[in-house]
Amino acid sequence: MMKPYLKLLSFVKVNNSLSKLNEIFNQVNTLVKNFKVVNITISIKYKVNNIVIYLDQPELYQAFINSIKKLNPIPIIDGPNKAIKENSSTLKSRVNNSPILEYRVKILSGYSIVGRKTVEFGNKCTAGFWVRQQGLAYLTTAGHCAANGTLVPHESVRFYFIEPVTEKIKFFGNMTRFSIEPVDRGFILPSDGYSESPFIYSKGLKAPLFAIADFTRTPVSFAEGAILCRSGSVTGYSCGEVTSVKVKTVFFLIGYGKINYEDLTEVSKTRGEVGDSGSPVFSFSNPLNYGTGVNLFGMMVGGFQINNTILFLPLYKILNSDMNVITIQD
CATH class of the missing domain: 2.40.10.10 (Trypsin-like serine proteases)
Structure with a gap:
């Protein structure tokens, strides 16, 4: 049944899926906002299987361009093109410093x-x-x-x-x-x-409770008994005492199997349950004044309900060299 139409069809092998192009499109749009770029048009162009960026004055936005070049695939940067602006089915444009009004x-x-x-x-x-x-x-x-x-x-x-x-x-x-x-x-x-937000939510209060004021990305030799806290979506906010560092352990995850962990820090007298994985682990910048914010050390990856103990992964294992935690200073 398809034979009469075969001459009308054209199949070309491409490297980037539509899902990937949409992902890069959203990343470029975020960079536009972060670098406050104006007079720009972003378009998904299927013929070139890539994102095409039309920028009126590229010399003003070198930092933006440098960030764009780190994406994969690297979008194509070109000058203004009226036909593309009028005909693109996926288009976002900022002209003459006009603000993007949106609720986030x-x-x-x-x-x-x-x-x-x-x-x-x-x-x-x-x-x-x-x-x-x-x-x-x-x-x-x-x-x-x-x-x-x-x-x-x-x-x-x-x-x-x-x-x-x-x-x-x-x-x-x-x-x-x-x-x-x-x-x-x-x-x-x-x-x-x-x-993004630098605030930590409290399940108990149903409101933001603490602000991330600082973070420690280098290895920390916590003293035994040092107080650390966390805020989980299941068990809420609680604090405990450091009992061990450089912990090695094995967890079992349904559908995945065994997970071998090392270089974890153990905190006792605070419980964690399924659903708390990812919880931020922190201490108070000033224990006498909670309003000064908290210092982030890592995130919870597992725990033992039977003895009220959690294990967390320190930031130096999580962050790449070009990553920084977003704090209230940002």
């Missing part, structure tokens, strides 16, 4: 999040903290939260957050990179309409 929902550390391949199934976890890398903001959580979250190996995993109070489940971004071993970490790129 902030995703807080401590929120309940779910990585899913279908609406029915997913791993419930906790939003850890936000990082910035090459001009883009990512929400960090445990990488095992994305386990079994995709039907295709190495594909992005859709993530949802559970809205406090209403309990509504809403899509907010894709985990574009994650690993489970040797380092259990994942980075979620937010979609349009969602953005």
Whole structure:
């Protein structure tokens, strides 16, 4: 039945899927906002299987261009093109310093999040903290939260957050990179309409409780008995005492198998449950004044309910050299 139409069809092998192009499109749009670029048009061009950026005055935005060149695939940068602006089916444009008016929902550390391949199934976890890398903001959580979250190996995993109070489940971004071993970490790129926040949510108060004022990215030799706290989406906010560092252990994850961990820090007298993975772990910058904010040390990756103990992964294992935690100083 198809033979009369074969001459009308043209099949070309491409390197970038539509899903990948949409992902890069969203990254470019985020960079436009971060670098406050104006007189620019972003377009998905199927003929060249890439993102094409039309920039009127590229000499004014070298930092923006340098960040664009770090994306994969690298978008094509060109001068203004009226025909493209009028005909592109996927288009965003800023002209003459006109502001982009939009309402963005902030995703807080401590929120309940779910990585899913279908609406029915997913791993419930906790939003850890936000990082910035090459001009883009990512929400960090445990990488095992994305386990079994995709039907295709190495594909992005859709993530949802559970809205406090209403309990509504809403899509907010894709985990574009994650690993489970040797380092259990994942980075979620937010979609349009969602953005970063340096505040930590309290399940008990149903409100932001602490602000991330600083972070420690180098290895820390905690003294035994040092007080550290965390805020999980299941068990809420609590504090405990450091009992061991450089811990090695093995956990079993349904659908994945054994996970071998090392260089974890053990904190006792604080419990964690399924769904608390990713919880930010921190101490108070000034124990006598909570209003000064907290110092972030890492995120929870597991725990033992039987003896009220959690294990957390320190920041030096999580952050790349070009990553920084987003704090209230930003």
